[in-house]
Amino acid sequence: GENVEQHPSTLSVQEGDSAVIKCTYSDSASNYFPWYKQELGKRPQLIIDIRSNVGEKKDQRIAVTLNKTAKHFSLHITETQPEDSAVYFCAASNVEYGNKLVFGAGTILRVKS
Amino acid sequence: NAGVTQTPKFQVLKTGQSMTLQCAQDMNHEYMSWYRQDPGMGLRLIHYSVGAGITDQGEVPNGYNVSRSTTEDFPLRLLSAAPSQTSVYFCASGRLYNEQFFGPGTRLTVL
Numbered sequence: 001g002e003n004v005e006q007h008p009s010t011l012s013v014q015e016g017d018s019a020v021i022k023c024t025y026s027d028s029a030s031n032y033f034p035w036y037k038q039e040l041g042k043r044p045q046l047i048i049d050i051r052s053n054v055g056e057k058k059d060q061r062i063a064v065t066l067n068k069t070a071k072h073f074s075l076h077i078t079e080t081q082p083e084d085s086a087v088y089f090c091a092a093s094n095v096e097y098g099n100k101l102v103f104g105a106g107t108i109l110r111v112k113s
Numbered sequence: 114n115a116g117v118t119q120t121p122k123f124q125v126l127k128t129g130q131s132m133t134l135q136c137a138q139d140m141n142h143e144y145m146s147w148y149r150q151d152p153g154m155g156l157r158l159i160h161y162s163v164g165a166g167i168t169d170q171g172e173v174p175n176g177y178n179v180s181r182s183t184t185e186d187f188p189l190r191l192l193s194a195a196p197s198q199t200s201v202y203f204c205a206s207g208r209l210y211n212e213q214f215f216g217p218g219t220r221l222t223v224l
Binding site: 001006009032034036042043044045046049089091095096098099100101102103104105106 | 203
């Protein structure tokens with residue numbers, strides 16, 4: 001089955017700097033890669049997703065890149081703000097077999113002001 | 114729309130007790146699923162359903178049962194609670210092949 005590894009487990013950046021979180025997946029058939037943000041005590045919420053027919057996607061300060069050959073995808077947050085502090089999860093699935101998501105273990109992002 | 118709702122928010126059980134965690138959605142989503150979240154382990158899929166009358170197992174199904182008699186509801190039953198089932202449980206729903214929306218979670222403690 002699919003296995004998703006996520007690095008780093010914790011990341012501290014200064015306000016205004018960029019943050020990068022990386023994930024690798026094992027199943028070459030996976031074709032949908034969402035990123036979720038979870039604030040303390042809250043539910044995970046989708047912040048951006050990418051499908052395997054696209055190499056990069058941007059939404060304001062957030063971008064995701066996908067390298068299918070290396071089975072690797074990354075989340076990039078620019079101009080970080082204190083409200084970006086949260087736990088971020090990557091996930092992978094093969095949408096042809098439904099919405100079964102396999103999650104990475106998560107990255108705790110701390111933005112210091 | 115209320116989105117995805119879960120009850121209860123908190124629950125304490127004794128070992129061996131059974132209970133049902135409720136999940137409902139009002140978005141007419143085909144897909145519903147249950148995850149458990151443990152520190153340092155992300156979210157792990159317990160069971161999922163692609164439509165009424167259809168359920169299947171995820172990564173960690175042992176000790177849990179589900180049913181999907183309607184599109185809206187997807188209850189999770191703990192048959193005989195064990196301390197290892199202490200966790201935060203999230204229900205999620207979505208249209209097939211698209212984004213999943215999570216409920217607010219149920220924090221379960223088994224003593």
